[in-house]
Amino acid sequence: MSEAVRIQTIDGGVTAAKGFEAASAAAGIKYQGRDDMALIYSETPCRAAGTFTTNVVKAAPVKWDQKIVAESPYVQAVVVNSGIANACTGAEGYGYCEETAEEAARVLGVPENAVLVASTGVIGMQLPMDRLKKGISLLREAKGAGAEKGTAAAKAIMTTDTVHKEIAVQVELGGRIVTIGGMCKGSGMIHPNMCTMLAFVTTDAAISRELLQRAVSADVKDTFNMISVDGDTSTNDTLLVLANGLAGNPEITEEDEDYRAFAKALSEVNTCLAKKMAGDGEGATALFEVKIIGAKTKEQAVTLSKSVVTSSLVKAAIYGHDANWGRILCAMGYSGAQFDPEKVDLFFESAAGRIQIIENGVAVDYSEEEATRILSEPEVTAIADVKLGTESATAWGCDLTYDYVKINADYRS
Amino acid sequence: MSEAVRIQTIDGGVTAAKGFEAASAAAGIKYQGRDDMALIYSETPCRAAGTFTTNVVKAAPVKWDQKIVAESPYVQAVVVNSGIANACTGAEGYGYCEETAEEAARVLGVPENAVLVASTGVIGMQLPMDRLKKGISLLREAKGAGAEKGTAAAKAIMTTDTVHKEIAVQVELGGRIVTIGGMCKGSGMIHPNMCTMLAFVTTDAAISRELLQRAVSADVKDTFNMISVDGDTSTNDTLLVLANGLAGNPEITEEDEDYRAFAKALSEVNTCLAKKMAGDGEGATALFEVKIIGAKTKEQAVTLSKSVVTSSLVKAAIYGHDANWGRILCAMGYSGAQFDPEKVDLFFESAAGRIQIIENGVAVDYSEEEATRILSEPEVTAIADVKLGTESATAWGCDLTYDYVKINADYRS
Numbered sequence: 001m002s003e004a005v006r007i008q009t010i011d012g013g014v015t016a017a018k019g020f021e022a023a024s025a026a027a028g029i030k031y032q033g034r035d036d037m038a039l040i041y042s043e044t045p046c047r048a049a050g051t052f053t054t055n056v057v058k059a060a061p062v063k064w065d066q067k068i069v070a071e072s073p074y075v076q077a078v079v080v081n082s083g084i085a086n087a088c089t090g091a092e093g094y095g096y097c098e099e100t101a102e103e104a105a106r107v108l109g110v111p112e113n114a115v116l117v118a119s120t121g122v123i124g125m126q127l128p129m130d131r132l133k134k135g136i137s138l139l140r141e142a143k144g145a146g147a148e149k150g151t152a153a154a155k156a157i158m159t160t161d162t163v164h165k166e167i168a169v170q171v172e173l174g175g176r177i178v179t180i181g182g183m184c185k186g187s188g189m190i191h192p193n194m195c196t197m198l199a200f201v202t203t204d205a206a207i208s209r210e211l212l213q214r215a216v217s218a219d220v221k222d223t224f225n226m227i228s229v230d231g232d233t234s235t236n237d238t239l240l241v242l243a244n245g246l247a248g249n250p251e252i253t254e255e256d257e258d259y260r261a262f263a264k265a266l267s268e269v270n271t272c273l274a275k276k277m278a279g280d281g282e283g284a285t286a287l288f289e290v291k292i293i294g295a296k297t298k299e300q301a302v303t304l305s306k307s308v309v310t311s312s313l314v315k316a317a318i319y320g321h322d323a324n325w326g327r328i329l330c331a332m333g334y335s336g337a338q339f340d341p342e343k344v345d346l347f348f349e350s351a352a353g354r355i356q357i358i359e360n361g362v363a364v365d366y367s368e369e370e371a372t373r374i375l376s377e378p379e380v381t382a383i384a385d386v387k388l389g390t391e392s393a394t395a396w397g398c399d400l401t402y403d404y405v406k407i408n409a410d411y412r413s
Numbered sequence: 414m415s416e417a418v419r420i421q422t423i424d425g426g427v428t429a430a431k432g433f434e435a436a437s438a439a440a441g442i443k444y445q446g447r448d449d450m451a452l453i454y455s456e457t458p459c460r461a462a463g464t465f466t467t468n469v470v471k472a473a474p475v476k477w478d479q480k481i482v483a484e485s486p487y488v489q490a491v492v493v494n495s496g497i498a499n500a501c502t503g504a505e506g507y508g509y510c511e512e513t514a515e516e517a518a519r520v521l522g523v524p525e526n527a528v529l530v531a532s533t534g535v536i537g538m539q540l541p542m543d544r545l546k547k548g549i550s551l552l553r554e555a556k557g558a559g560a561e562k563g564t565a566a567a568k569a570i571m572t573t574d575t576v577h578k579e580i581a582v583q584v585e586l587g588g589r590i591v592t593i594g595g596m597c598k599g600s601g602m603i604h605p606n607m608c609t610m611l612a613f614v615t616t617d618a619a620i621s622r623e624l625l626q627r628a629v630s631a632d633v634k635d636t637f638n639m640i641s642v643d644g645d646t647s648t649n650d651t652l653l654v655l656a657n658g659l660a661g662n663p664e665i666t667e668e669d670e671d672y673r674a675f676a677k678a679l680s681e682v683n684t685c686l687a688k689k690m691a692g693d694g695e696g697a698t699a700l701f702e703v704k705i706i707g708a709k710t711k712e713q714a715v716t717l718s719k720s721v722v723t724s725s726l727v728k729a730a731i732y733g734h735d736a737n738w739g740r741i742l743c744a745m746g747y748s749g750a751q752f753d754p755e756k757v758d759l760f761f762e763s764a765a766g767r768i769q770i771i772e773n774g775v776a777v778d779y780s781e782e783e784a785t786r787i788l789s790e791p792e793v794t795a796i797a798d799v800k801l802g803t804e805s806a807t808a809w810g811c812d813l814t815y816d817y818v819k820i821n822a823d824y825r826s
Contacts, residue, residue, distance in 0.1 A: 057746030057754045088742060090755065090775055123739030124776050235743055312725065313821055320822030326536030329501060330648055333470030341470040342503065362503055363537050400822075402815045408726055409733030409813075 005171060005261045007268050013166025015150035016181030018204040018246035019043040023143035024156035027135025029128060030083030030121060035156035037132070038080045039139040040200055041108065045074035046242035048116070049213040051220045053237035059087035061117045062238060064097035068116055069213075075242060076114040078200060079104045079136065080157050082185070084127050086119040087235040096127045103133050107140045118198050118238050120159055120185060154183035157198060160407060161185050165276040171265040173249040173258045178205040180265050184273040199224065199239040199273055205262055206245035207252040214255075215263045216241050223270035226306070226395045227278045241266075278396035279379070283403030288318050289381040293392040300337045300386075301393035307335030308382065308395070315400035318380060323348060323371035325357045328382060345385040350377035418584060418674045420681050426579025428563035429594030431617040431659035432456040436556035437569035440548025442541060443496030443534060448569035450545070451493045452552040453613055454521065458487035459655040461529065462626035464633045466650035472500035474530045475651060477510035481529055482626075488655060489527040491613060492517050492552070493570050494545060495598070496534040500648040509540045516546050520553045531611050531651050533572055533598060567596035570611060573820060574598050578689040584678040586662040586671045591618040593678050597686040599647075612637065612652040612686055618675055619658035620665040627668075628676045629654050636683035639719070639808045640691045654679075691809035692792070696816030701731050702794040706805040713750045713799075714806035720748030721795065721808070728813035731793060736761060736784035738770045741795060758798040763790035 015022045020042050024035040050069040052062050068075065079100055086093045101115035108115075119127070143149070154164040168181035186197030207215075216239065224239060245251070252259050279287035290309045295301035308314055311331040317324035325346055333341065342361035347354055352374045357366055374380070428435045433455050437448040463482040465475050481488065492513055499506045514528040521528075532540070556562070567577040581594035599610030620628075629652065637652060658664070665672050692700035703722045708714035721727055724744040730737035738759055746754065755774035760767055765787045770779055787793070 055743065055746040056751065057742050088739060088754070088774060088776075123743070235739075235746060312817075316818055316821035319818065322822070326501060326648075329470050330468065330536070333468040333648060338469060341501070361501060363501075400818055402818050404725075405729055405732065405813055405815050405818060408729035409735070 005264050007265045008170045010168050010170055012147040012168040013150035013154055013181045013183045014040050014200055014202045015145055015147060016168035017179040017202045019244050020202045021143045021145050022149040022153040023139045024152040025135050025138035025142055027081070027131050027138065029081050029131055029135070035152065036082045037135040037139055038153035038156040039143055040078040040153065040202060040242070041143055042076050042202070042242060042244045044244050044246060045076055045114070046244040047207065047209040047212050048072070048075035049209070049216040049241045051216060051239045053235060055235050057088065057235045059085055059119065059236040060089055060093035060097050061086055061119045062236060063094060064101070065116050065118070065238060065240065068113055072113040074114060075116055076110040077104055077108055078116040078118065078240060079139070080118040080198065081127070081132060081135070082157050082159050083121040084119060084125050085121045085123050085236050086127055087123045089124065089126055092126060096129055099129055100132060103136050107136050116240055120157065120198055120236055123235065150181065150183065157183070157185045159185065160282055161280055163280055165273055165280070167269055167272040169265050169268050171261055173205065173247070173261055176247050176249040178247040178249055178262065178265070179203060180205070180269050182269045182273050184277060186277045197224070197237045197277060201239070201241040201266070201269055203241070203243045204245065204247035205243050205252065206247065206249050207243050207262060211252050211255070211259060212241060212243050215259070215266055219263060219267050219270050223267060223274045226393070227274050227397065275396050278398055281398035282407045283401040284398030285378070285401055286318055286399045287379045288315065288397045288399060289379065290395045291381060291383045291392065292386065293383060294385040294387045294389060295391040295393070296389040298391045298393060300339070301391050303335050303337040304332050304339070304384070304386070305393045305395035307331045309397035312400055315397065318375065319399035319401050321372045321375040323357055323368065323375060325363065328384065332384065339386045339388060343387045345387070347383040348374050349381040349383060350374045350379060352377050418677050420678045421583045423581050423583055423592070425560040425581040426563035426567055426594045426596045427453050427613055427615045428558055428560060429581035430592040430615045432657050433615045434556045434558050435562040435566040436552040437565040438548050438551035438555055440494070440544050440551065442494050442544055442548070448565065449495045450548040450552055451566035451569040452556055453491040453566065453615060453655070454556055455489050455615070455655060455657045457657050457659060458489055458527070459657040460620065460622040460625050461485070461488035462622070462629040462654045464629060464652045466647060468648050470501065470648045472498055472532065472649040473502055473506035473510050474499055474532045475649060476507060477514070478529050478531070478651060478653065481526055485526040487527060488529055489523040490517055490521055491529040491531065491653060492549060493531045493611065494540070494548070495570050495572050497532060497538050497540050498534045498536050498649050499532040499540055500536045502537065502539055505539060509542055512542055513545060516549050520549050529653055533570065533611055533649055536648065563594065563596065570596070570598045572598065573695055574693055576693055578686055578693070580682055580685040582678050582681050584674055586618065586660070586674055589660050589662040591660040591662055591675065591678070592616060593618065593682050595682045595686050597690060599690045610637070610647060610650045610690060614652070614654040614679070614682055616654070616656045617658065617660035618656050618665065619660065619662050620656050620675060624665050624667070624672060625654060625656050628672070628679055632676060632680050632683050636680060636687045639806070640687050640810065688809050691811055694811035695820045696814040697811030698791070698814055699731055699812045700792045701728065701810045701812060702792065703808045704794060704796045704805065705799065706796060707798040707800045707802060708804040708806070709802040711804045711806060713752070714804050716748050716750040717745050717752070717797070717799070718806045718808035720744045722810035725813055728810065731788065732812035732814050734785045734788040736770055736781065736788060738776065741797065745797065752799045752801060756800045758800070760796040761787050762794040762796060763787045763792060765790050
């Protein structure tokens, strides 16, 4: 069934769906000479869904958003700043979230509890509220529709990111074209006491709040939670999805064909954003994909793939374009998942070709030169078949480079 | 009670205890122009205890040693080679362990099941048995008592280690001086498809096999298993402890005062060896110690301390001498242990002094210069008080440096 769904990628990001506007502004919160605040705004009220960091240490905006997503009848705006994460800031920091929402509500003419907030940057510093409030006024003046506004917002939320990250797709639901667009920031890893993966997805789909949250919660397991580079562990990790219903499709209220089509399109957006983050990992020169196939259970496949993609030794080998299969088997071995090492087949794959390295746990007679050629591409995949069943999982990460150490050893500045 | 135990550090390593001899030899197994085989030999039969990697992928010598430690009435020799790990080598590799034991047994005049074997080096290559057998003959010729022989053995088992690692202590048990000595290799992390932490401890204590194993199994939880740098996850990790009883102390057969004194001395040896490995982590410039105090349970303290000491971001900050407390709180937060971030106090400590950074989860007004001075020492400690109880744990690791990436990105050679 879901094979029949046609999903088309289009230009744009958070402003691609009907009724969504965006803006960016230079508020001078910490960075100078660049935009550091962004706004996402919907002409009409939205259903909101979110997933948040599981870290015991949660930043103030995470606490605010969790409350709004759970309790508010609808949401209409998201205010984001980069530079300061508003994490480990106590009651004072939480108060600033309230103040931000209050100010944005006043300026935009929406209820205070329709405003979500997000922050990324240094841990432990308080937000300069005077500058942030001025930034909100600038955002209101700058806000508008169109791809350009979405891109400006995607750039304003960057910290150590080297590229801005956005994507939009369209899918037909009940005879109407539904658009889903998104943007995110984060190199997966946390910057020198900077925090966070932030992702924002907007859609004009009509979908009940319950099913929106269900689709989002189900999908992150295969997308954002499968990025290796500590993406799931910062104090600020946030994914927010807003749906304003302006596409005019029959409202999705149960797990029917339309729900599955919407979920598939959402997954395409999330997968794309997640891979962009992994490939832009701090100091990274390559996107590293790990597929476990033939697993007995999905959980086993997830455990094995995440163990490989997070191994420093495997990541360093990818940087060196080295087909170091012993490290991959080793990382699978200590993952906690049970399997028979003497059944494992291992392959490397990239735009330059595909090569088998191990058959039944023992090295085949492969060419190291050929393997190195395949591993020298900017996107490389390791595929391990554990031959225990039919489940699979894919995790994404990046290589470990000198620059990663350099970026993260530098003094905070 | 255990406060009263006097443990004295003495010169030497595996040959410090009565009746133990050692040897090294250049067998040319993979390295050229250096010793790459070592022998530990006891004049008289020994009780043996061991702990081994929990990796699903176990090297052949691990499987052999597990069998010998569990089934043999006694042990008298350990044959070690560096250069090739004999891991992922299938039935052929296991056969070579048997052949090694057989040959050593013949040459040394001991039963085959009294010979333990250990290997460290490249995964996936088979041992050149002709050269290894010649090496065993060379070891027999070279074997002898004295500190020099022990040191030579400690050097022969090195791979990426930059220094050899040995220690010996003495303690009085039942009116007799008992000596415990040990050596180990491993930078904690695995070398470019090299494997392994190997540790060997010899003692002339008289102790029953059951209590020897009990003391060893209990102690590794606080020592070798508390090294961060993947020390517990390679395919070859092995700790072997041999006790020949020649000290003449009344045999330890129950958990009495002598047992506790022995365990304390053993712990001193293991702690020293474990710290030496952590501090010699690949590319490391500093030994990094993490103490969690005030924990509700031991398990909580262990989980928190290991999470901090293994965090790439924390390790990179230590390399940069940066008091990046946000990363430490963050690593505690994603560890899986529950605690209240707003209760945490955090301190840094080294030979240069001690400084408080956080009080009740919020930064105190500390001097960054002072903190950097303290963090610029070759051994630095982070102490986090979670104020939930009286349990504590200490983990050891090292900083993350350019050289770590360099060593591990290089092609296998």
